[in-house]
Amino acid sequence: MEEIMTDKGLETHVRGTTLFLDDLDKPHNLLCGFVFPSPVAHGIIHEIDITEALQCPGVHAILSAKDIPGVNSMGPVAEDEPVLAAGKVEYAGQAVLLVAADNRACAKKAMEKVKIRIEALPPVLDPQVAFESRDFLFNPLHMERGDTGSGFASADHTVEGKLEIGGQEHFYLETQGSLALPLPDGSLRITSGTQDPTANQLAVAKVLNIEASKVEVTVHVIGGGFGGKETQSTWCAVWSALLATACNRPVRMVLDRREDMVFTGKRHPAVVYYKAGYTNEGLLTAYSSRFLFDCGYCSDLSYAILERCMLHLDNAYYIPAIQSDIYPCKTNKASNTALRGFGAPQAIAVIEHIMEEVAAALELDPALVRQRNFYAKKGRNVTPYGQVVKENVLEAILNQLLTSSDYEKRKQAAADFNRINKFTKRGLALVPVKFGISYTTTFLNQGAALVNLYKDGSMTIHQGGVEMGQGLYDKMKTVASREFGLKKEAIRIYPVNTMVIPNTSATAASTGSDLNGHAIKKAIDRLKKRLNDFIVTTYNIPLRSIVWENSLVYDKNKPDIKYPLHDLVQKAHRAQISLSEQAFYKTPGIFFDKATCKGKPFYYYVTGMALTEVEVNMLTGAFRIVRTDILHDVGDSLDWAIDKGQIAGAFVQGMGWVTLEELIHNNRGILLTSGPDTYKIPGIADIPEDFRIHPFPGNPFKGGILGSRAIGEPPLIYGLSVWLAIKNALSAYAGRPVILDIPATKERIVMCASAYGKLV
Known part of the structure; x- marks a missing residue:
């Protein structure tokens, strides 16, 4: 059996002994925080009476907007x-x-005693309605290249339509949470379940009207x-x-x-109108x-999300003439936010x-149509936003996958x-990816690290990346x-702390290993130079x-004579040589x-391809x-077992x-x-019955950390x-192409089969 867990630091996850926020020891006099949410989606607050609620046993404070000492904004x-x-x-849930x-229990009883009078107003729940009333959170985004009018005129055929794309709940296993501890000097120590500790720090400082240096x-x-x-x-941290x-x-x-x-946002749903011309x-x-994004009631990260959407309209394909408008529609829902992708x-x-x-209209193989439209090395290698697609291995990945997958x-x-088979059909679909790596807000592409070497030869590392199950600590x-040249068991990665590594960027955008890994490497290289x-x-x-290997140092020409690292470190300490080093890294050239x-918003692209085969029952969905089959270019993987798990x-x-x-x-x-009900x-029964994941070989990225890719x-x-394979199975049943919105639930599959075919 293939070994999946490669580091002892991951054993606590496997054994269930990892301590998450709610498992940590309770500080003395700990209180429980609770939120009273709005019961309606849109309305005017006329009155709030907390008199009776404050009398409930065990209640210590009830706060409203008027009790905020700083700015009522996060x-x-x-x-x-x-x-x-x-x-x-x-x-509803604000x-x-x-x-x-x-x-x-005490908090809930108190909330039942709150008297609130809200004048309910009609909620806007459909981005199409918001679009028609021009109710946008910010100015729409626009991108174009070439002349689409001429492109459509020169096309032999056109296809156009509407596609509805649903949202998605994150469903992380640990819910949102934070622990705030007031300190005697008026500062606060926050233990937060966050991907962005600096954002938590700055928001708390702003809302409390104190300096960020007083918030750890x-x-x-x-x-x-x-x-x-x-x-x-940030919400739980501030609250x-x-x-x-x-x-x-x-x-x-x-x-x-x-x-x-109920409280938090999801992946942005969208209604999309499209038209394409082709030969x-x-x-x-x-x-x-034209994308109508359902952004929810406030901006959050919607601008950056819509921007990345705009920068991936092409995916893996060169399109000579392209034009798109992307609208941030305001609705009375939780503010939709970042979600993987x-x-x-x-x-x-x-x-x-x-x-x-x-492919269906021309009766061509979909793999062939994709191949013909791929970015190429010359003439067809510039994106609509002007970035050159380098190290393009899309066609090589396709050829290898078509062969290995039969x-x-x-x-x-x-x-x-x-x-x-009349009512059971099979479908295959192939999907490539060309995904840009970097924050599109350029200044966020930075990381820092502090490396400390101890006299026994062990090492601690402080860096800005958050471990959330993706194996970042192990990779670092x-x-x-x-x-x-140090044994991994001698290295400890400390929890992220804003007092040690300040001004961190969020662990997001698939940049955690790149930004923090480069900073660690830079610090270690400086430390090694001093010790060399x-x-x-x-x-x-x-x-x-000089060779550094396995916690030993030796002369490569005299490999029989090895010096323990702890001996070197002790001598260096006595010689008053610093055994600590700090480094800062910023992504170059973007x-x-x-x-x-x-x-050039992206440092590089990650490419790969998947081929899926499904079997669909048209009567039940x-x-x-x-x-x-998945073939993915990871470059020189830092840990293939971790990467394979991430891909799966x-x-x-x-x-x-x-x-x-x-x-x-x-x-x-x-x-x-x-809820899960x-x-x-x-679930485990939903994964592919035959699941084959392989790395695309021989393509290390020179600018990546140790040749790896995100x-x-x-x-x-x-x-x-999977969605497109289901769509193709439905097309096989109907005898013609079908439109299948996302998500392709059982109900939607049956309705689609009924609309396009005859379920008799």
Whole structure:
């Protein structure tokens, strides 16, 4: 059996002994924080009476917007996200009051005594309605290249239509939470379940009207994030800090599952109108689109999400003429936010849908149509935003995958199966990905590290990346171990702390290993240089002959004589040589003009491909994934076992988004799918029966940390292959191409089969 866990630091996850926020020891006098949410999606607050609630046993404080000492705003970009509702409410679940009590039971009893009078207003729940009334959170985004009018005129054919794309709940296993501890000097120590400790720090300081230096944020491992704990983790940090300050006692606030799902935002749903022109050979000549994004009630990270959508409209394909308008529609729902892929999955879903439509109309193999449209090395290698696509291995990946997956043989077998089965059909679909790595807001591409070497030869590392189950700490140990020649068990990665590593960027955008790994490598290289000079004089080893390996130092020309690292470190310490080093890293050579949508926003692209085969029952909508083959370019992987797990997990999460997971609000704006009983995420029975994941070999990235490429977000795109395979199975049943919105739930599959065929 293949070994999956490669480091002893991961054993606590396997054994279930990892301490998450709610497992940590309780400080003395700890209180429980609780939120009173708005019961309506849109309304005017006329009166709040907390008199009776304050009399409840165990209640220590109830706070409203008027009790905030600083600014009533915690928006990460725009000042349109209140800490607590003041005067109006804009979604069902918006925080109105905060309560500190001895426990949740006391807090809930107090909340039942709150008297609130809200004049309900009609909620806007459909982005189409918001679009028609021009109700946008910020100015729409626009991108174009070439002349789409000429492109459509020169096309032999056109295809156009509408695609509805649903949202997605993060469903991290550990819900949002924070613990705030007031200190005697008036400062605060926050333990937060966040992907962005600096955002927590700055928001708490702003809301409390104190300096950021008085707010210390520490992050232990968190139980999943997927983007949901990037900005919206700030809420619990701010809420617990407000209550802790008011009571001068520690306050822990951890949302339960229903609260988490009702309060927080999701992946952005979208309604998309598209048109594409193409030749008889299947070559795209023009593509235009209009995206209506459901952003929720405030901005959050929507601008950056829509921007990344815009930068991935092309996916893996060169399109000579392209034009798109992307609208940030305001609705009375929780503010939608970052979720793995960050706007790119919605964009890629549309262009991949178009590729299938083109292939079906021309009766060409979809793999061939994709291949003909791939970015090429010359003439067809510049994106609509002006970045050159370098190190392009898309065609090589395609050729290898078609061979290793027995594509032609399986395609014929599926056709044979479909001829003899009336209500059960099979479909295959192939999806490539070209995913840009870097924050599109350029200044965020930075990281820092502090490396300390101890006299016994062990090492501690402080860096800005948050461990959330993705194996970041293990990869950072790998970087340090390889660079310093130190055994991994002698290296400890400390929890992220804003007092040690300040001004961190969020662990997001698949940049965690790159930014923090480069900073660690830079610090270690400086430390080694200092010690190398000492080795030359102390051990009489020529500089170019020094080898650091397995916690030993030796002359490569005299390998029999080895010096323990702890001996070297002790001697260096006595010689008054610093054994600590700090380093800062920024991603080189990237720039992006948001006004013109031109530049080089990405340091590099991650590419790969997935082929999925499904079998669908047209009468019930049930489907099974017969087989999935994935070929993914990880460069020189820092740890293939971790990367393989990330690819598998991302695929399943993507598959869940496009098939099983459906967010349903009633006409009053109440989220009905607010728990695992009503919101279906993939289970073990939903994964491919035959699941083959392989690295694309021989393509290290010279600018990556030790030749590696990012892994977190790009593989989620592979989940689209399940949706398109189901669509192709439905087309086989109907005898013509079908339109299948996302998610392709059982109900939607049956309705589609009924609409396009005859279920008799």
